[in-house]
């Protein structure tokens with residue numbers, strides 16, 4: 443018998459190729475509906491431009507350089523990243539203006555940031571003198587420059603200092619370091635973003651903006667001007683734009699509008715559509731009015747609720763994604779309603795976009811049901 447021919451180990455093919463139809467996509471796969479996505483980009487940029495407020499979209503939502511470039515092309519002044527490491531693939535892709543909307547602690551992170559800022563315009567937040575000391579040491583060692591934002595707590599109870607004297611103490615800490623420029627204030631209230639009622643969200647955003655305005659006024663009274671006041675997210679942006687307080691806004695999820703954001707009552711001023719889906723396949727059809735999908739916890743974040751089953755451009759009226767196991771999704775049909783056949787594809791709107799993106803290597807960009815491109819989620823897993 444002749445010896446067996448040597449064979450190469452196969453490599454994993456991509457989930458889809460340009461020109462494929464939806465049915466040809468190997469699931470679970472993350473899908474971007476380009477028409478809805480571009481409408482969202484245009485609507486947000488138009489709203490910001492009309493209000494004369496700079497748009498600095500948050501890249502933590504998408505982690506995808508191709509999306510950042512599309513935002514910049516429409517007029518965004520730069521992007522935000524939440525972690526220093528997250529900024530790397532964006533810088534590599536040519537995004538030159540990146541705000542780290544977060545604090546960094548310790549020299550390794552400060553050194554990486556100081557290194558990155560030799561290649562672009564970088565800024566970062568502080569709320570403690572020790573953070574300033576680390577940034578000062580790192581930028582001095584590398585002869586680099588950073589803009590430093592002082593984060594204020596406007597009600598979220600996360601990071602940020604509480605009062606004007608604390609801001610002044612941080613300004614004193616910055617003063618001896620000419621390579622660290624005071625960029626302004628960051629004021630973000632995450633709790634406002636998901637207040638469901640439109641009027642209630644408007645009121646909550648107004649309370650947060652009032653706290654920001656009070657801080658700006660207290661600093662002005664102490665002779666300190668804030669060149670930039672940055673903050674806001676997708677749920678509050680329409681109110682923040684009109685507040686007159688913010689010079690720059692940081693919405694992230696608006697590009698996708700996950701199922702959680704879909705539960706917010708929308709206002710007339712800013713209409714945003716679901717553009718992000720997980721394509722999944724019915725892998726088993728059991729009894730008891732249920733079928734099993736191939737997309738569970740490893741394909742979808744469920745911290746903000748289970749995904750919506752999406753059919754014919756709307757949430758399904760008969761199918762409910764009832765539970766997520768690691769690799770399985772359990773879908774139940776309403777009484778008397780039919781179940782999809784084994785092998786059929788179901789689209790799901792994820793509950794929370796940010797951690798869902800972090801589970802996927804690529805976004806399959808689709809227009810009119812046809813795959814156009816695969817966009818690497820290049821900052822996936824970069825959480826340091």
Ligand SMILES: Cc1ncc(COP(=O)(O)O)c(C=O)c1O
Nearest residue numbers: 500543630675676692693694695
């Ligand atoms: C500091 C900061 N800015 C902006 C955002 C963007 O928020 P969203 O994705 O809800 O628009 C977030 C989200 O958590 C954030 O933490």
